[in-house]
Amino acid sequence: MRFLGKGFKIIKIMEKILLIEDEELIIKLLSRKLIGLGYKVSLAMNGQEGLDEMRKNPPDLILLDIIMPQKSGFEVLEEMKEDSRLAKIPVIIISNSGQPLELDKAKKLGAVDWLVKTEFNPEEVVEKIKKYAKKLSN
Amino acid sequence: MSQQNNNSNIALRSNENMFTDKEDAAAEIKELKEKLLTKEIQLYRLQSERDDEIHELNKVKAQLEEAKSILEIRVKAKTRELRELTENLEKQISARTRELQEKIKESEDSRLALMNMLEDMEDLRRRAQEEKEKTLAIITNFADGLLFFDANNCLALVNPQIESYFGVAKEDIQQAVGKNFAELGQIGGLQPLVSLMGSLKKITRKELTLNEKTVLEISSLEIGRPNDKIGWLVIIHDISREKTIERMKTEFVSIAAHQLRTPISAIKWTLRMILDGDLGPISDEQRDFLEKTYKSNERMIGLINDLLNVTRIEEGRLLFDLVPVDLGETIQSLLGAYAEILKQKSIKLQFTKPKEKLPQVMVDIEKIMLVVSNLLENAIKYTPAGGKIFLEISSNGKGIEVSVRDTGIGIMKSQQDRIFTKYFRGSNAMHTETEGTGLGLFIAKNIVETHGGKIWFSSQEGSGTTFYFSLPAAGDSALQQKE
Numbered sequence: 001m002r003f004l005g006k007g008f009k010i011i012k013i014m015e016k017i018l019l020i021e022d023e024e025l026i027i028k029l030l031s032r033k034l035i036g037l038g039y040k041v042s043l044a045m046n047g048q049e050g051l052d053e054m055r056k057n058p059p060d061l062i063l064l065d066i067i068m069p070q071k072s073g074f075e076v077l078e079e080m081k082e083d084s085r086l087a088k089i090p091v092i093i094i095s096n097s098g099q100p101l102e103l104d105k106a107k108k109l110g111a112v113d114w115l116v117k118t119e120f121n122p123e124e125v126v127e128k129i130k131k132y133a134k135k136l137s138n
Numbered sequence: 139m140s141q142q143n144n145n146s147n148i149a150l151r152s153n154e155n156m157f158t159d160k161e162d163a164a165a166e167i168k169e170l171k172e173k174l175l176t177k178e179i180q181l182y183r184l185q186s187e188r189d190d191e192i193h194e195l196n197k198v199k200a201q202l203e204e205a206k207s208i209l210e211i212r213v214k215a216k217t218r219e220l221r222e223l224t225e226n227l228e229k230q231i232s233a234r235t236r237e238l239q240e241k242i243k244e245s246e247d248s249r250l251a252l253m254n255m256l257e258d259m260e261d262l263r264r265r266a267q268e269e270k271e272k273t274l275a276i277i278t279n280f281a282d283g284l285l286f287f288d289a290n291n292c293l294a295l296v297n298p299q300i301e302s303y304f305g306v307a308k309e310d311i312q313q314a315v316g317k318n319f320a321e322l323g324q325i326g327g328l329q330p331l332v333s334l335m336g337s338l339k340k341i342t343r344k345e346l347t348l349n350e351k352t353v354l355e356i357s358s359l360e361i362g363r364p365n366d367k368i369g370w371l372v373i374i375h376d377i378s379r380e381k382t383i384e385r386m387k388t389e390f391v392s393i394a395a396h397q398l399r400t401p402i403s404a405i406k407w408t409l410r411m412i413l414d415g416d417l418g419p420i421s422d423e424q425r426d427f428l429e430k431t432y433k434s435n436e437r438m439i440g441l442i443n444d445l446l447n448v449t450r451i452e453e454g455r456l457l458f459d460l461v462p463v464d465l466g467e468t469i470q471s472l473l474g475a476y477a478e479i480l481k482q483k484s485i486k487l488q489f490t491k492p493k494e495k496l497p498q499v500m501v502d503i504e505k506i507m508l509v510v511s512n513l514l515e516n517a518i519k520y521t522p523a524g525g526k527i528f529l530e531i532s533s534n535g536k537g538i539e540v541s542v543r544d545t546g547i548g549i550m551k552s553q554q555d556r557i558f559t560k561y562f563r564g565s566n567a568m569h570t571e572t573e574g575t576g577l578g579l580f581i582a583k584n585i586v587e588t589h590g591g592k593i594w595f596s597s598q599e600g601s602g603t604t605f606y607f608s609l610p611a612a613g614d615s616a617l618q619q620k621e
Contacts, residue, residue, distance in 0.1 A: 023400065023404060025404040025407075025408065026403070026404055026407060029404075029407045029408060029411055030407075032411075032416065032417075033411065033416060036416065067396070096396050096399035096400045096403055097396050097399075099450075116399075117399065117403030117406070117407070118399050118402060118403045118406060118439040118442070118443075119439075121406070121407065121410045122407050122410060122411055122414075122416070123410070123414060
C-alpha cells in the first residue's frame with residue numbers, strides 16, 4: 001500500500017531536485033527522504049560541483065547550503081543570476097546560519113526561501129519543496 | 139649874741155662886746171632886719187617852692203607807683219595769661235602728638251595688614267598658579283581628549299589627544315582656540331565631531347566612527363551652576379580597542395554558534411527521521427530514548443539561538459522582516475505546541491482575545507513569537523502542577539497589550555529590579571529549575587523595545603507573576619519613524 005501511494009505521487013510531481021550540500025549526513029538524510037517521496041535527486045558536495053551539475057542537467061528546484069568549500073552558496077547564486085538558463089530555477093537555502101544580513105543578500109540574489117536547519121525538520125523541508133514545486137507546475 | 143625885738147631896747151655892741159652908737163646900730167639892725175626878712179621870705183618862698191616840688195614829686199612818685207603797680211598787675215595778668223596759653227598749647231600739642239602717634243600706629247598697622255594681605259595674595263596667586271599648572275598637566279596628560287568651551291561657546295582649552303584622535307595639526311588646533319563651536323567644522327579633522335554633536339548640548343557616550351580602526355565615544359556636559367554658566371566640557375574617549383574586542387567576541391559567538399549548529403542540525407534531522415520511521419521501524423523503548431535525546435538536542439538549539447540573539451542585540455541588528463500582523467491569530471497558532479507539556483504538568487492555560495478585530499502591529503513575527511514563547515515557557519516552568527496560566531491579548535487604544543499571568547513561585551521583591559538583566563536568574567527560580575540561561579527576559583525586553591514597545595511585570599513571591607508587553611499599532615510605531 002505504501003509503495004502504491006508513493007507511486008501515485010511520482011506521476012504527479014516528478015521534479016528534479018539538485019541538492020548542493022557539504023555535510024554528508026544531511027545529504028544522506030535528505031536524499032533518502034526525497035527519493036522516497038518520488039523526487040529525482042542529484043547531488044553536489046560543493047558550490048562548483050553544483051554549478052557544473054545544474055549546467056549539465058538543469059533541475060526544477062535547488063536546495064543550496066551556504067557555507068561550503070570551493071564556492072559558497074552566495075557565489076553559486078551570483079553565477080546563476082548571470083546565467084539566463086539558470087536564473088529562473090527556484091533556490092531554497094538550507095543553512096546553519098540565518099543572520100538577517102545573509103537572508104537579505106540571498107533574497108537579492110534570487111533565492112526564494114531560507115531555512116535554518118536547526119529550526120526545521122526534514123518533513124518541513126519537504127513541505128517547502130512542495131510549496132515551490134507547486135508554484136512551478138502552475 | 140642875744141637879740142631883743144624891742145627896737146627901743148636895742149643896744150649895739152662891738153666885737154669886743156662893747157656898745158657903739160645906738161642910732162647907727164639901730165639903723166644897721168633895721169637894715170639887717172629887712173635883709174633878714176627878705177631872706178626869710180625868699181627862704182620861705184624857696185621852702186614853699188621846694189615843698190610844692192616835693193609835693194609834685196610825691197604826686198608824680200605816687201602816680202608812678204600806681205602806674206608801676208598797675209603795670210605789675212597787668213604784667214602778672216599777662217604772664218598768667220601767657221602761662222595758661224602756653225599750658226593750653228602744650229596740652230593741645232601733646233593731644234595732637236598723641237593723635238598723630240595713634241594715626242601713625244594705625245597707618246603702620248594698616249601697612250602691616252596690607253603687607254600681610256599682599257603676602258596672602260601672593261600665596262594665593264602662587265597656589266592658584268600651582269593649581270592651574272596641575273590642572274594643565276592633568277588635562278595635557280589625560281588619556282581622553284578634552285575640549286573646553288567657555289560661556290560664549292568658544293574653544294578655550296584643548297589637549298594634545300585631540301590632535302592625534304582627529305589627525306589635526308598642532309598649529310590648526312592652536313588656531314582653533316578662541317573660535318566658536320560651529321566654526322571648528324572648518325578645521326578638517328574636527329568636522330565629524332561638529333556634525334555629530336550639531337551644537338553644544340548634553341551628550342552621553344555617543345559613538346563616532348572615524349574609520350575602520352578608530353571609534354570614539356563623545357560625551358559633553360555643561361559646567362557651572364544653573365545661573366552661573368562656566369562653559370562646556372567635551373570628553374572624547376577612544377573605544378577602538380573595546381570595539382575591536384566586541385567585534386571579535388561577536389564574530390566568535392557567531393562562528394561558534396554556527397559551528398555548533400552544524401552537528402546539532404545533523405543530529406536533529408537524523409533523530410527526526412528515525413522517529414518518523416523513515417529509516418525503518420523502531421521499538422517503543424528505542425522511541426522513548428530517542429524522543430528524550432531529540433528534546434535535549436532541541437534545548438541545545440534553544441541555548442545556541444539565545445546566544446545568537448544576544449549577539450544580535452549587542453550588534454544592534456535584531457530585527458529583520460517587519461510585516462503588519464494581527465497578533466491575536468499568530469499567538470493562537472503558537473499554543474498547540476504547548477498542549478503536551480501543559481497536560482504533563484496539569485496546568486490549565488486560558489487564552490483570551492477580544493471578539494472585535496485587534497489593531498495590526500508591524501513586527502518581525504519570528505522575534506515577537508520568541509517573546510511570547512519566552513514568557514509562556516517561563517510561566518509553565520515556574521508554575522507548580524495544578525496551577526493556571528492566563529494569556530490575554532487586548533487593544534489598549536494605542537496598539538496592543540499582551541499579558542501572561544501565572545500562579546507560580548513569583549519573583550522575590552529584592553531581585554525584581556534585576557529581572558531583565560542579561561544572565562540573571564531569580565534565586566527561587568534557580569532552586570525550582572536548574573536549567574536556564576537567564577537570557578530569555580533580556581532578549582524579550584530587547585525585542586519589545588526595538589519594536590518601539592514596552593515590557594513590564596507585577597509579581598508577588600509565592601503567589602504568581604504577570605508579565606505584560608505592549609506594541610504600538612502599525613503606522614504609529616516609533617520604529618517606523620526611525621527608519
